[in-house]
Amino acid sequence: MSEQPIDRYRRRLLGGAVAAGTLTLAPGVFLHRIAEAKTDAEPVTSIVRWGLLVDTGKCSDCTACVDACREEHGWHGHDRPRSDAQWIRKVELRDRSTGRRVSLPMMCQHCAEPPCVDVCPTGASFKRADGIVLVDKHICIGCRYCMMACPYKARSFVHEDLTDQKPHSPRGKGTVESCTLCVHRVDAGQQPACVEACAQDGGGALLFGDLNDPRSAIHQALATFPSTQVRADLGLDLGVRYRGL
Amino acid sequence: MRTRFLEVDTSKGYLLLLGLLGALLAAGLGAAWIMEHHGHHVTGMDNQIVWGLPHVFAVFLIVAASGALNVASIGSVFGKMPYKPLARLSGLLAIALLAGGLMILVLDLGRPDRLIVAMTTYNFKSIFAWNIFLYNGFFLIVAAYLWTLMDRTVSEHAGRVGLFAFVWRLILTTGTGSIFGFLIAREAYDAAIMAPLFIALSLVYGKAIFILVATGLFRGTGRELDTSLLSRLRVLLGTFIAAALLLTAAQHLTNLYAAEHLAAEMLILRDGGSITQAFWIGQILLGSLLPMWLLLNPAFRGNCGALLAACVLVILGGLATMYVTIIGGQSVPLELFPGMEISSSFFDGEVIHYAPSLPELGLGLGGGALALLVVLVGVRVLPFLPDALPSSAAADD
Amino acid sequence: MLRLLSTLLLLLATLPATAAEEGGRVPLPVIDSGTAEQCVEPVEFMRRNHMELILHQRDETVYRGIRTKQQSLRNCINCHAVDAAGQPVSLDDPQHFCVSCHRYAAVKIDCFQCHSGTPEEGVPGVVGARAWSRGLAMESAR
Numbered sequence: 001m002s003e004q005p006i007d008r009y010r011r012r013l014l015g016g017a018v019a020a021g022t023l024t025l026a027p028g029v030f031l032h033r034i035a036e037a038k039t040d041a042e043p044v045t046s047i048v049r050w051g052l053l054v055d056t057g058k059c060s061d062c063t064a065c066v067d068a069c070r071e072e073h074g075w076h077g078h079d080r081p082r083s084d085a086q087w088i089r090k091v092e093l094r095d096r097s098t099g100r101r102v103s104l105p106m107m108c109q110h111c112a113e114p115p116c117v118d119v120c121p122t123g124a125s126f127k128r129a130d131g132i133v134l135v136d137k138h139i140c141i142g143c144r145y146c147m148m149a150c151p152y153k154a155r156s157f158v159h160e161d162l163t164d165q166k167p168h169s170p171r172g173k174g175t176v177e178s179c180t181l182c183v184h185r186v187d188a189g190q191q192p193a194c195v196e197a198c199a200q201d202g203g204g205a206l207l208f209g210d211l212n213d214p215r216s217a218i219h220q221a222l223a224t225f226p227s228t229q230v231r232a233d234l235g236l237d238l239g240v241r242y243r244g245l
Numbered sequence: 246m247r248t249r250f251l252e253v254d255t256s257k258g259y260l261l262l263l264g265l266l267g268a269l270l271a272a273g274l275g276a277a278w279i280m281e282h283h284g285h286h287v288t289g290m291d292n293q294i295v296w297g298l299p300h301v302f303a304v305f306l307i308v309a310a311s312g313a314l315n316v317a318s319i320g321s322v323f324g325k326m327p328y329k330p331l332a333r334l335s336g337l338l339a340i341a342l343l344a345g346g347l348m349i350l351v352l353d354l355g356r357p358d359r360l361i362v363a364m365t366t367y368n369f370k371s372i373f374a375w376n377i378f379l380y381n382g383f384f385l386i387v388a389a390y391l392w393t394l395m396d397r398t399v400s401e402h403a404g405r406v407g408l409f410a411f412v413w414r415l416i417l418t419t420g421t422g423s424i425f426g427f428l429i430a431r432e433a434y435d436a437a438i439m440a441p442l443f444i445a446l447s448l449v450y451g452k453a454i455f456i457l458v459a460t461g462l463f464r465g466t467g468r469e470l471d472t473s474l475l476s477r478l479r480v481l482l483g484t485f486i487a488a489a490l491l492l493t494a495a496q497h498l499t500n501l502y503a504a505e506h507l508a509a510e511m512l513i514l515r516d517g518g519s520i521t522q523a524f525w526i527g528q529i530l531l532g533s534l535l536p537m538w539l540l541l542n543p544a545f546r547g548n549c550g551a552l553l554a555a556c557v558l559v560i561l562g563g564l565a566t567m568y569v570t571i572i573g574g575q576s577v578p579l580e581l582f583p584g585m586e587i588s589s590s591f592f593d594g595e596v597i598h599y600a601p602s603l604p605e606l607g608l609g610l611g612g613g614a615l616a617l618l619v620v621l622v623g624v625r626v627l628p629f630l631p632d633a634l635p636s637s638a639a640a641d642d
Numbered sequence: 643m644l645r646l647l648s649t650l651l652l653l654l655a656t657l658p659a660t661a662a663e664e665g666g667r668v669p670l671p672v673i674d675s676g677t678a679e680q681c682v683e684p685v686e687f688m689r690r691n692h693m694e695l696i697l698h699q700r701d702e703t704v705y706r707g708i709r710t711k712q713q714s715l716r717n718c719i720n721c722h723a724v725d726a727a728g729q730p731v732s733l734d735d736p737q738h739f740c741v742s743c744h745r746y747a748a749v750k751i752d753c754f755q756c757h758s759g760t761p762e763e764g765v766p767g768v769v770g771a772r773a774w775s776r777g778l779a780m781e782s783a784r
Contacts, residue, residue, distance in 0.1 A: 044707035082291035086591045094586040106581070106589070115429055121377060123368035128707060136704050137756055139362050142355015144295040145373050151430030153579055153591060156292045157355060160284035165758050167716055172756030173284050174355030187707050230581055234429055245582070358752075 038187070049112075049131040049239065050181055051211035052195070053218050053227065056104045056244040058205035063090055065105050065206065068197030072182065073169040078160060085156035085171075087179045088194060102245060105194065105206075108133055108154040108179035109230060110239030116146035116155065125176075131211075131239050132181045140175040147176060151231050154178045181239075211239065248330040250395075250628035253466045262465075263621055266614045273611010276604035277352035285355065289601045293592050294575050298601040299353040301567040302609030305450065306346030306616060307380070307421055308443055309563070311414040312451020314339035314387060316478075317394075318414075321407035327474055330631040331459060332407075336391040337623045338455055338616075339414075343383060345616030349608055372423045379417040386410045395628070418447045425570065432509035433574035438496050445489035446566065452482045453536075453559035458620060460553060462630060469633040472549050479552050483540035486559070490533050509577040512596060513569060519598075520573040523565045532562010572599050671746040672737050681721065682712060692718075696753075715753065720761045733759035 038044070069088045070076060077084035088107035094100070114133045116125040124140035127133050135146075135155075147155045155178040158171060165171050168184040182192035190196075195206040209218035221227075221243075228245045229238040253259065280288055290297040317335035320328035351357050364381075367374045390410045393403040422443030425434040456478055463470035497514065500506040513520055536555035545551035576597045581587060587594035624630050682688060682695065695713045702708040711717045722739040723731050731738045733754050736745065740759065744751055753759075 038707075040709040040711065042708070043702075078286070080286055080291075081590065082293060082592070083286045085292070089589050089591045089593075091581075091587060091589040091593055093582055096584055096586055102585075106591075106593075117368075117370075119371050119373060119427065120368055121371045121373035122362055122366045126705065128705065130707070134704070138700060138704070139359070139366055140356065141359045141363050143363075143373065144355070145371075145424075147292070147295040148431065148575070149428055151579060152581065153292075153593065157285065157295060159286035159291070161755075165756060167719075167758040167762045170756035170758070172752075174281075175756070176355070183707070184709075187709055231430070 038189075040187075044128055044130040044187070046129040046131075047212065049211045050186060051110070051131070051209065051218055051239040051241065052181070052192070053207040053221055054104055054240065054242045055203075055205045055207070056102050056242055058203035059103050059105070060203050061090075061103055062202050064197040064200070064202035065194035066090055068193040069107075069179070072166070072193035073180075074164070074166045074171070075156075075177075080159070083157075083159040085158060085177060087156065087177070104242060104245075106152060106154070106230075107194075107240070108181070109152055109236070110179075110181060112237035112239070114236065115149040115151065119145045119149040121145065128183070132183050132186070133178075133239075134180055134183065135176055135178065137170065137172060137175040137177070142174040142176065144176060150178075151234055151236070248631045248634075250333065250630065251632040252626065252628055253462070253624045253630060255625065256466070258465060259621070259625070263618070266618045266621065269614035270611050270618060272607050273348075273609075273614060274352075276607030276611065277357075279604050280353070280608070281357060287602060288605050289599055290605070293597040294572060294599040296571055296575065297599060298568075298605035299349045299608050299612075300571050301564060302612050303346045303349035303353070304421065304571065305563050305567045306342050306349070306612055308418060308447045308567075309450035309454050310339050310342035310346060310447075311383070311418045311421075312447035312449065313342055313455050314410060314414050315448055315451055316455055317390070318407065318411040321394075321404055322411045327477070330634055331455075331474075333391060333394050333629045334459060334462070334620075334624070335455060336387050336394065336410075337629050338458055338620055339451070340384060340387050340391075341616040341619035341623070342451075342454065343380060344619055345612040345614075347380060348615050349612035352608060372420060372427050376417075376420045376424065379413070379420050383410075383413060383417055386413050414447075415444060418444045421447075425574065430579060431574055431577070432500075432506050432580065433513065433570075433577050436496065436499070438492060438499070442489065442492040442496060445485060445492050446563065448485040449482065449489050449559055450563045452478060452485065453556040453563075456482070457553060457556045457560075458617075460549070462620075462624060463634065466630070468630065469635050471635055472547065474634060475549070475552060476547060479540045479546075479555075482555070482559070483537050486533050486537050486540070490529075490537075493528070493533075505580070505583070508580075512577055513573050517573060517576065517596075520569055520576060524569045524573070527565025528562055528569055531558050532565055536562070575599075668746070671743040672739070673743060715757055716762065719757075719759060723759060723761050730760045 066088050073087060075085040075087055088105055091104055091106045093102040093104070095102075110127075110131055110133045112127075112131065114125070114127055117127055117133065120126075121143060122139045122141055124136045124138075125133070125146050126136060142157065144157055147153075147157060155176050157176050158173050161173045162171055169180070171177055182190070182194075185192060191208050192206075195208045198204060198206040207218050207221060209216040211219060211222070213219055214223075222241060225243055227241040227243045229236075229241060232238075285291075288297060314335055316328055317332035317339075319325050320332045320335075351360055354360075354363075363377060367378070369375070386406070387410055390403070390406045393399050393406050419440040422440035425431075426437055426439035428434040456475055460470065460475065462468075497510060500510045501514075513524055515521060517524075536558045539545055539551045539555040539558070576599065578587075578594050578596060581593065683691070688695075696715055696718070699708075699710075699713040700715070703714065719740075725731050725737060733741055736742055738759065740751070740754075
C-alpha cells in the first residue's frame with residue numbers, strides 16, 4: 001500500500017485539516033489513508049466514483065474481509081442462517097467443465113444503474129453522488145422489493161429487534177440493509193474495513209479507490225489488466241470489479 | 246320491470262357469519278402483531294424467500310379485485326343490460342377485495358408504522374410506487390362509479406365513469422403483473438407476458454369470486470336469483486380460464502426454449518417438489534382443466550352446483566398459481582456466474598425450500614376475511630343488492 | 643404536519659406538567675444538561691426545535707455525506723446521555739436525557755431502534771465530551 005492514490009479532494013483542499021485522532025485507531029493499528037478526506041461540511045460529488053477491485057488470484061479461503069465487516073457493522077446474527085444478515089460473504093466457485101476453483105467475496109456491487117434503487121417505492125434505496133448505493137433506513141418501509149430485484153443477493157432484511165448497534169452503523173428491525181462500502185470510513189478518508197483487513201490478515205486481494213481518477217491505483221489496475229463485472233450482461237455498470245475470474 | 250335495491254336484513258345467519266369473519270380477521274391482526282412484535286424471523290420468510298404466503302394471498306386478492314369489477318364493466322361499458330342490476334355488488338366486491346389484499350401487504354411490511362411514508366414519498370421509477378398510486382386511485386374511481394350507480398341525480402355519468410374505471414383496472418393489473426415482470430435478475434419473472442397473464446388471471450379470479458359471493462348473498466337472504474344469468478357467466482369464465490392457460494403455456498414454453506432459463510423452468514415443471522405439485526395439480530389440473538370441463542361441458546349447463554364447484558376450484562387454483570409464481574420464482578437460485586458451480590454460507594446456488602408459518606397463513610386468511618366483511622357490512626348499510634333478480638329482468642337484452 | 647403534531651403534543655404535555663407541580667403525581671423529566679454552556683442553540687429553542695435540526699442533519703448526512711458534528715445525533719448523545727458524574731446512561735435508564743423527557747411528553751420516537759443511545763467509547767463523560775465536540779466543531783469550521 002505504498003502507492004496510495006491521491007484523492008481529488010486532497011488536490012482541491014490542500015491543507016484540509018483532519019483530526020489527528022483518526023490516524024490511529026488503537027495503539028499499533030495504523031489506518032492506511034487513501035486520501036485526505038473531504039471536510040465534514042462538504043457534500044460528496046460525482047467527480048469521485050468509489051470502486052473496489054477484487055483480485056481473485058490473491059483471494060484464498062480466508063474470511064478476513066467478512067469478519068472485519070461483521071465486526072465493523074455489528075451484524076453478528078442469531079444462529080439463524082436463513083434469516084441472519086450477511087453484508088458480505090465468501091463465495092466458492094467451481095468451473096463445471098474444467099474444475100478450476102475460485103474463491104471470492106460477494107457483496108453489494110454498487111451499480112451505477114442499481115435495480116434496487118429503480119424498484120424502491122419510497123426512494124429509500126438510493127445512490128450517493130459518489131456511486132455508493134445505500135438504504136435510507138429512515139424511510140425504508142421494509143417491503144423487500146429491492147431484495148427481489150438485486151441480482152447479487154447483496155441485501156438482508158433485519159428479522160428481529162437489535163440492541164447495541166455500532167454508533168457509526170445504525171441498523172434496525174424491519175428495514176433492509178447491505179454493504180455501505182463503509183461510507184462512514186470513506187467520508188473520513190479511510191478505506192473500507194474489508195479492504196484494510198484483507199491487506200493485513202488476508203492476501204491483499206482488495207483494492208479500493210476512485211474509479212474516475214486516472215491517477216488512482218484502482219483506475220490504473222483496471223486500465224492495465226482485464227477485469228470482469230459479475231452478470232455484466234445486465235449492463236448495470238458495477239463499482240465492484242473482479243480480476244482472474 | 247325496474248330493479249329495486251334493498252339493504253339485507255340482520256338475520257341470525259348474517260350475524261353468525263359476521264362474527265365468524267370478525268374472528269378470522271382478529272386472528273389475522275393478531276398474527277400481524279406477532280410478526281411485528283417479534284420480527285419476521287417468526288415467519289417462514291427469510292433473506293432467501295423474501296416474499297411468502299402473505300404475498301400469495303395479497304397478490305391473489307388484488308388481482309381478483311380488478312377482475313371482480315368486470316361484471317359491472319360488462320353492464321355499463323359493453324352495454325349488456327342483464328348484468329346491470331349486479332353492477333353495484335361488483336363494484337363493492339372490487340373495493341372489498343382490494344382492501345383485503347392491501348391489508349395483508351401493509352401488515353407484512355417490515356415497518357407498517359411507516360405507511361404514511363409509503364403514501365407520501367414516491368419514487369416514480371418504481372412500478373411498486375405506481376401500484377400504490379393505482380390502488381388508491383382504484384378505490385376513488387370505483388367509489389365514484391358506485392355513486393353514479395346509486396344516486397339517480399348523477400346517473401348520467403355512469404357510462405363515462407364506468408369506462409374510466411374499466412381502463413383503470415386494466416392498468417392496475419398491468420402494474421401488478423409488472424411488479425414481477427420488471428425483475429431483471431429473476432429468471433422465473435423478467436418477462437413482459439406477466440402483465441397480460443395477470444389481466445387474464447384477474448378476469449378468472451374476480452369472476453369466480455363474484456359468482457360465489459353473489460349466489461351466497463342472494464340465497465342467504467332469500468332473494469330470487471335467476472340461474473340463467475349466472476349461466477351466462479359460465480361460458481365467459483370458461484373462456485377466460487382458457488385464455489389464462491394459453492398465456493401460461495406461452496410463458497413456460499418461451500422459457501423452455503431459452504437455454505439460460507431451462508434450469509429455472511425444470512425446477513418449476515419437474516424438480517421443484519411442492520412447487521411442481523402446486524403447478525401441475527393446483528394451477529393446471531384443479532385450477533384450470535377441471536373447472537373448464539365443469540363450465541364448458543354441455544352436460545352441466547344449468548347445473549348450479551357444477552358452476553359453484555368450478556368457482557371454488559378456480560380460487561384454490563388461483564392461490565396455487567400465486568404460490569408457484571411468487572414462491573417458485575424465488576426458490577430458483579440466482580445465476581451469478583454462468584457455467585460455474587457456486588456455494589456459500591448465504592445459500593448461493595441452492596434451491597430454497599420455503600415452509601410457511603402459522604402467522605403468515607393467519608394474516609393471509611385475515612385479509613380474505615376483511616374482504617368478505619366489507620361486502621357483508623356494505624350490503625347491510627347501503628342498497629347494493631337487488632331485492633330479486635327474476636328471469637324477467639334477465640330477459641330484456 | 644410533524645410540526646403541528648409536535649406542538650399539539652407539547653401542549654398536551656404542559657397539562658400534566660402543571661398537575662405535577664401542584665400534586666407531584668407525574669415525575670418531572672430529568673433535564674440536566676450539565677453546565678449552562680450552550681452547544682447548539684439556546685435551551686428554549688432546542689426544547690421546541692431539536693427534532694427539526696436532527697431531521698435536517700439526518701438527510702444531509704445520509705444523502706450528501708455531510709458529517710459536521712455539531713448537530714448530529716451522535717454528538718447529542720455523546721454529551722447528553724451521561725449522568726451528573728459524566729458516566730454513560732443507557733436507554734433502559736429512565737434518567738436517560740432523551741428517554742426521560744420523551745416519556746414525560748408521551749412522544750414516541752424510533753431513533754433508538756437503529757441508533758445507539760449511549761455515548762461512543764472513548765468519549766470521556768460530559769465535560770470531556772463537551773471539549774471534544776467543541777474541538778470537532780472548530781475543526782470542521784476551519
